[in-house]
Amino acid sequence: MIHLKKRKSIKSSNMSDWIKIKVAMPQMPDTLAKQTIRDFGRQHEIYSESAGYYVSTDILRDVLGPLMKIEDFKGLDVLDLGSGTGRWLRIFHELGANSITAVEPSAAIEVSKSNTVGVKNIIFQNVTGENMTGGPYDIVYSYGVIHHIPEPGPVIKRAYDVLKPGGRIVIWLYGRENNGLYLAFVRLLRIITIRLPDRALDALCRILVPLVRAYSQLCKLLPLPLRDYMSQFVDKIDSYTLTHVIYDQLDPHFAKYYRRQEAVDLMENAGFRNLHLFHRQNYSWTVMATKPES
Numbered sequence: 001m002i003h004l005k006k007r008k009s010i011k012s013s014n015m016s017d018w019i020k021i022k023v024a025m026p027q028m029p030d031t032l033a034k035q036t037i038r039d040f041g042r043q044h045e046i047y048s049e050s051a052g053y054y055v056s057t058d059i060l061r062d063v064l065g066p067l068m069k070i071e072d073f074k075g076l077d078v079l080d081l082g083s084g085t086g087r088w089l090r091i092f093h094e095l096g097a098n099s100i101t102a103v104e105p106s107a108a109i110e111v112s113k114s115n116t117v118g119v120k121n122i123i124f125q126n127v128t129g130e131n132m133t134g135g136p137y138d139i140v141y142s143y144g145v146i147h148h149i150p151e152p153g154p155v156i157k158r159a160y161d162v163l164k165p166g167g168r169i170v171i172w173l174y175g176r177e178n179n180g181l182y183l184a185f186v187r188l189l190r191i192i193t194i195r196l197p198d199r200a201l202d203a204l205c206r207i208l209v210p211l212v213r214a215y216s217q218l219c220k221l222l223p224l225p226l227r228d229y230m231s232q233f234v235d236k237i238d239s240y241t242l243t244h245v246i247y248d249q250l251d252p253h254f255a256k257y258y259r260r261q262e263a264v265d266l267m268e269n270a271g272f273r274n275l276h277l278f279h280r281q282n283y284s285w286t287v288m289a290t291k292p293e294s
């Protein structure tokens with residue numbers, strides 16, 4: 001388990017911080033991409049800490065499912081694309097990765113640096129995925145990132161370029177399948193929440209935590225949407241992390257939910273082959289693919 005510094009509070013006595021509405025105009029993909037990156041910079045500064053299941057090798061095992069064993073990271077040169085607070089970096093270190101490269105375009109790069117103090121074999125790149133350098137790497141890992149990029153093709157192509165021949169990419173994406181009801185609900189909510197100031201959204205997320213916990217209990221009795229996600233993830237995380245996870249759903253300006261075929265096309269268009277998909281918790285996709293040897 002990873003122990004990090006004391007949790008920050010974002011409480012404010014300044015009333016204007018609570019009522020200032022963020023401007024959310026229709027945006028071009030490039031502007032939307034930059035806005036979403038800024039959203040994550042703020043988000044990861046607010047929720048800078050991670051502990052327990054959320055940063056354990058167990059969660060990586062759950063992400064990979066039958067696609068790959070966590071022990072296979074030993075000795076590899078790993079690139080973590082969109083490293084956020086850096087929670088996967090320590091996991092790769094624990095698993096004996098040979099080198100770890102963290103690519104993170106937002107202000108969160110500083111959070112990931114301070115969360116990995118003492119880990120010597122990490123190289124940080126404060127760039128977008130399109131501009132990452134170095135390698136060649138054995139594996140590019142990217143959790144929860146690609147679905148927040150309005151035009152992800154060039155990023156996946158760049159991942160292809162920095163991999164060794166025979167190297168693998170593993171990405172985890174929000175899935176569209178089985179999420180119809182949830183999406184109808186969350187899309188309505190997001191019309192308001194992407195415009196809320198941070199403090200007001202944080203307060204709303206704290207209010208939602210017990211409601212999500214109650215829903216999770218109900219899922220034990222009834223076959224409700226996101227049932228597997230509740231028992232295999234929500235029930236295993238603490239309330240601070242759950243607040244962060246809810247905020248993560250409601251704040252970023254751009255989020256896409258991928259159908260299986262869209263995920264396949266994204267990878268194949270970049271040149272990847274030998275695709276394997278895992279429908280994780282029946283609501284999301286872990287995709288593993290290989291750069292051909294020649």
Ligand SMILES: C[S@@+](CC[C@H](N)C(=O)[O-])C[C@H]1O[C@@H](n2cnc3c(N)ncnc32)[C@H](O)[C@@H]1O
Nearest residue numbers: 037040082083084105106128129143144145149
């Ligand atoms: C939901 S967070 C996931 C962070 C981390 N992978 C994790 O699992 O905790 C998405 C991350 O993707 C990053 N991101 C957004 N656009 C990106 C891009 N074009 N290239 C690389 N990273 C990007 C964001 O800054 C953010 O840190």
